Every structure is written in C-alpha cells, then in structure tokens.
Amino acid sequence: MNSSADEFLTPIDSAETGAQQIRDAIRDAIVERRLAPGTKLSESDVGGLFNVSRTLARAALQALSYEGLVSVEKNRGAFVAYPSPEEARQIFAARRLVEPGILKSAAERITPVQLRQLRHLLLEEGRLMGERGQSARRAEIKASGDFHLMVAGISGNLIMQRFMEELVARSSLVIALYGQSSASSCGHSEHGDIITALEQKDIDAACGLMLHHIAHIEADLDLRERKSFGLKEAFER
Amino acid sequence: MNSSADEFLTPIDSAETGAQQIRDAIRDAIVERRLAPGTKLSESDVGGLFNVSRTLARAALQALSYEGLVSVEKNRGAFVAYPSPEEARQIFAARRLVEPGILKSAAERITPVQLRQLRHLLLEEGRLMGERGQSARRAEIKASGDFHLMVAGISGNLIMQRFMEELVARSSLVIALYGQSSASSCGHSEHGDIITALEQKDIDAACGLMLHHIAHIEADLDLRERKSFGLKEAFER
DNA sequence: GTGCAAATTATTGTATACAATTTAGCATCG
DNA sequence: CGATGCTAAATTGTATACAATAATTTGCAC
Known part of the structure; x- marks a missing residue:
C-alpha cells in the first residue's frame, strides 16, 4: 500500500487504544499519590471521569490489577492497592x-x-x-x-x-x-x-x-x- | 449454594470469573503446545469455543497479552506469541x-x-x-x-x-x-x-x-x- | 496479463442494555 | 432496645449491538 518511503518516519504506535490511555492516566495518579491506597475505583465513576463507557474503564482497571496497582474483588469492585x-x-x-x-x-x-x-x-x-x-x-x-x-x-x-x-x-x-x-x-x-x-x-x-x-x-x-x-x-x- | 453443577458441557461454576477460566484454559493450551505460536486467536472464535460472548474472550486474551503469551495488535487481532x-x-x-x-x-x-x-x-x-x-x-x-x-x-x-x-x-x-x-x-x-x-x-x-x-x-x-x-x-x- | 483502486467482507473497538450479586436500609419480631 | 429477615438500591458480570478500522476481493484501465 504505502509504497512511499515518507511514511515510516512517523511510527505513531502511541495511538494507543483508549483503555491504555486511561490505564496510564490512573497509574500516574496512583504513583503520584493523587489517588490514595484503598480508594474505590468504581467502573462507572472511572468511565464517567474519562467520558468513556464502563467497558474501557473496566479494561483499564483490569490492566492495573495485573500490575499490582489495583486490586479488583469479585462482585465488589476495584480499589487502589493497599499493600500490606x-x-x-x-x-x-x-x-x-x-x-x-x-x-x-x-x-x-x-x-x-x-x-x-x-x-x-x-x-x-x-x-x-x-x-x-x-x-x-x-x-x-x-x-x-x-x-x-x-x-x-x-x-x-x-x-x-x-x-x-x-x-x-x-x-x-x-x-x-x-x-x-x-x-x-x-x-x-x-x-x-x-x-x-x-x-x-x-x-x-x-x-x-x-x-x-x-x-x-x-x-x-x-x-x-x-x-x-x-x-x-x-x-x- | 453451589450445587448447580448440572449444566451440560459447561463447568463454568467455579469461584473464578469466566474470563479467568478462559485465560487459564488458553494458557494451558499454549504452554502444552496445543496452540502453535502465531495462531490467530479471534475473539469470536474464542468466545464461540467456550460458549461465551466476545467480551469474556477479549478479556482473557487481554490478560494473556500481559503475560506475554499472546500478542494483540491494534485492529488486527490476537495471536499466540511468536517470540523472536x-x-x-x-x-x-x-x-x-x-x-x-x-x-x-x-x-x-x-x-x-x-x-x-x-x-x-x-x-x-x-x-x-x-x-x-x-x-x-x-x-x-x-x-x-x-x-x-x-x-x-x-x-x-x-x-x-x-x-x-x-x-x-x-x-x-x-x-x-x-x-x-x-x-x-x-x-x-x-x-x-x-x-x-x-x-x-x-x-x-x-x-x-x-x-x-x-x-x-x-x-x-x-x-x-x-x-x-x-x-x-x-x-x- | 498486470497493476492500481474502490467496494466488500471480516474483525476489532466501543457503547449500551440486561442479569446476577452484593450492600444498605428498613421494618418487624423477640 | 437490639437482633433478624426482607426489600430495594447500587455495582459488577455478561451479552449484544453498533461503529471504525484493516484485509480481501473484484473491477477497470493500461
């Protein structure tokens, strides 16, 4: 398709999917202490805060849980991790x-x-x-x-x-x-x-x-x- | 309360959420070589295979990508990781x-x-x-x-x-x-x-x-x- | 016949709707 | 007055529907 050699200088792979942006934003907030440990991160609230649906909010929280920054409890919700x-x-x-x-x-x-x-x-x-x-x-x-x-x-x-x-x-x-x-x-x-x-x-x-x-x-x-x-x-x- | 294990062919009755079960199943399949590296893992196919919606399939694939076993490419799909x-x-x-x-x-x-x-x-x-x-x-x-x-x-x-x-x-x-x-x-x-x-x-x-x-x-x-x-x-x- | 280009198809990205589970509040009973 | 069971609200779990993007195919011109 793009046989032109002008394209490869702009590897905009930073056009990350919405969930990743939200994840990064929340991670920064956690690391920078704007979000205190134990704070409840409701999917609706997160979604509303970033003007996206719960789907993306949920994906972001799920991702953060894999990094250990958020702990999600079944049927209970997600919270900023409170490490013991x-x-x-x-x-x-x-x-x-x-x-x-x-x-x-x-x-x-x-x-x-x-x-x-x-x-x-x-x-x-x-x-x-x-x-x-x-x-x-x-x-x-x-x-x-x-x-x-x-x-x-x-x-x-x-x-x-x-x-x-x-x-x-x-x-x-x-x-x-x-x-x-x-x-x-x-x-x-x-x-x-x-x-x-x-x-x-x-x-x-x-x-x-x-x-x-x-x-x-x-x-x-x-x-x-x-x-x-x-x-x-x-x-x- | 969990005596309802009579669903035919669907042992989805454990404590873990559905996505986690699918994730574990796919992970086992990858580790045990039933899924070859590079294999495309379409969300629809995965969902259909486990009789769940694409939502859960997607969550499972997303989880596996965090473990490095699956590589998801934006707008392209998920594949069994093919480590260089x-x-x-x-x-x-x-x-x-x-x-x-x-x-x-x-x-x-x-x-x-x-x-x-x-x-x-x-x-x-x-x-x-x-x-x-x-x-x-x-x-x-x-x-x-x-x-x-x-x-x-x-x-x-x-x-x-x-x-x-x-x-x-x-x-x-x-x-x-x-x-x-x-x-x-x-x-x-x-x-x-x-x-x-x-x-x-x-x-x-x-x-x-x-x-x-x-x-x-x-x-x-x-x-x-x-x-x-x-x-x-x-x-x- | 080859190469480019537009339309078609398939798949992912996202949002919304519904079901299940938990939590809380309230009324009732001891 | 306190404990308990029930109802109702809120939140998560899951499914489905729609939109956007990439791959494929088909058609046309050369």
Whole structure:
C-alpha cells in the first residue's frame, strides 16, 4: 500500500487504544499519590471521569490489577492497592534480588551518551529536591523511580525493564503508604554514587551501592500494621 | 449454594470469573503446545469455543497479552506469541538473573516437607520422561517448569513467584518453537542435583547448579531466525 | 496479463442494555 | 432496645449491538 518511503518516519504506535490511555492516566495518579491506597475505583465513576463507557474503564482497571496497582474483588469492585507490610517487604526483597543483576547488565552495555543521560536525570532530581510543596515531592518520587527505570532500560532486557516498571510503581505506592521522612525516596547522593561507579566501570562497587541504596529506602519505611484505614479523605480532588 | 453443577458441557461454576477460566484454559493450551505460536486467536472464535460472548474472550486474551503469551495488535487481532530469538534470549537472561536469587531465598526457608515435595515432583518428571508420545512430552515440559515454580513458591515471595510463572510459561513457548532435542526441557538429573544441594544446605552449590541448568536448557535451543510464516508480519516491520 | 483502486467482507473497538450479586436500609419480631 | 429477615438500591458480570478500522476481493484501465 504505502509504497512511499515518507511514511515510516512517523511510527505513531502511541495511538494507543483508549483503555491504555486511561490505564496510564490512573497509574500516574496512583504513583503520584493523587489517588490514595484503598480508594474505590468504581467502573462507572472511572468511565464517567474519562467520558468513556464502563467497558474501557473496566479494561483499564483490569490492566492495573495485573500490575499490582489495583486490586479488583469479585462482585465488589476495584480499589487502589493497599499493600500490606508483608507485601511491601516482598516488593523490596524482589528489588534487592533483581536490581544488582540488572545494573550489572547495564554496566556492561552502557554508552557515554547514556551515562550523560543518567547524569542529566540526576540533576533534574536534585533540582526537584530543592523545591518545596506537594507537587515537588511527588515529582521527586517519580524522578527517583525513573533513575532505576533508566538503568533497566540500559540493560537492554525488555522483560526485566517491564518487571522493574511494575516494581517501581508498586514501590511508590509503598512509599506513599509507609514512608516516614520525605527523604525516603531520595537517596539522591546514592544515585550519584552509583553513576560514578558506572563511569569508573567498577561494576561490583555499583552493585554494592545499589543494594545499599535499596536497603536505605526500605529502612526509611515504617512497616507497622495500619488497620484503621481512614475514611476517604482522599476525595479532596 | 453451589450445587448447580448440572449444566451440560459447561463447568463454568467455579469461584473464578469466566474470563479467568478462559485465560487459564488458553494458557494451558499454549504452554502444552496445543496452540502453535502465531495462531490467530479471534475473539469470536474464542468466545464461540467456550460458549461465551466476545467480551469474556477479549478479556482473557487481554490478560494473556500481559503475560506475554499472546500478542494483540491494534485492529488486527490476537495471536499466540511468536517470540523472536532475541526475545528468547532475554527470557533466559531474565531467568539467569532471578533464579539464583530465588533459589537462595528458598534454600533459607525450605522445610523437610517441601524437600520431599520437590523429590516427589522429580519422580513424576522422571516417570514422564520414560514414556513416549506427544502428550508425555508435553507433560514433561510442564513438569520441568513446575520444578522451578515450586522453588519460587518455597521462596515465599509472591511477586517473584508470579514473575517466574510468566517466565516459565514463556520459556515453554520458546522451547516449543526453538527446542531441538526432546531433551531440551529435561535437565532432569540437574533438577535432582539441585535438590541434593538443597538437602545438604549448600546454597552456593545449588545456585551454581541452577545457573548451569538454565544455560543447559538455553544451549539446546536453535535460535536461528525462522521466517516461515511471516507473510504479513514480515512486511509489517 | 498486470497493476492500481474502490467496494466488500471480516474483525476489532466501543457503547449500551440486561442479569446476577452484593450492600444498605428498613421494618418487624423477640 | 437490639437482633433478624426482607426489600430495594447500587455495582459488577455478561451479552449484544453498533461503529471504525484493516484485509480481501473484484473491477477497470493500461
């Protein structure tokens, strides 16, 4: 059909189906803490909010449930995931398990350009740390996760990258729930240390720093059981 | 209240929602090679096959796409995943990356009862290896995967367990596509060696054996490009 | 006969309608 | 006054109908 060579420069595969857009929007809202854990996500409400039918809303919620960000209960509805302390520990155990290996793969393939991109991300992260306010803190959490995601991307393994996306998103949820200090997501200097180790091709040091970094984040959590979920003060929309 | 199991030919009476049952059925069919990679899974056909509407069929296919067993292409349809050689390598790279860590966690928690269960599974696996025929070979592949899944289950980390389920399923697809000898899925003795190492609490040895085992499986693959069916898809990309 | 192009067909994308299940409120009874 | 059973509202589960998009076929011109 399109025998013209002008077409392939515009691979608009980002024309994703509606459900995927809604899924991304809700995921961002969850990760950025605009949606509190435990919030009920009624299909009708979601659909109405995005001006689509329940069909798409349902598909989006279903997708999010596969990522562990939403828990759907049969005949009961969908809720923003409310990870238990045990679940939180497992999420970070998973990260300790996979991130050193991912970092090792990344270190073996990283290019100078990618190192510069990492530095750039770090700079952005630092800038956000300087600012104050809710939105800055949210962006800070996001930037902190993006560092790990970029490392996963550099590793070149799409499967691990996807898995890390899930882990980082769920980590944000955990941090939102159990994080104590606003510094919980930072580890800013630790990110920098890891980059430095990468620049020096010191893979073992980088992996050690990564492990320490993850442990540091987890140590800043208060993983006591919270049983009284406060009513939806989350509806401050 | 659930004594209504008299629907003819429709055992759709379990706790799971219909879409989940269909998803499981198709997944089993894929993993057991009853559905060849690249097979088109039309929503109407799937729905008709299970006597449900397209809605449920679509949900099941969507779910399988999140597991990487089915690839749905916008406005084109769903197909049994046809992993490329590169994808296959990434799958096994991921397994090499995570399985030692999972095994380590499992070794630290394993109980005598669980060790016996592993031995039992091994026995079953060996019995299937002795038999001949397609169905035996299929069951053998499945049993081989079940060993790894049981280890993941023993590790106690639900997230890693879920991830391993995905990796094992996709591995079966890869083996079905690129496996050369019927021994590709075996590694039967290697499973036994790993169990022995576990019994002796020799974690490092067990991890080493696991790495070797995975490498062995991968080495038995013939990861050359196959463009046999790729009429449409060859032109697409 | 070959190549392009428009119409046709088939399949997916989305919305709406109906059924089943759960939750809540209320009335009744102990 | 409290507990219990029933009715009603709301929400999810599923099916069907319609719209949009891609594949196929057919027809026409060269």
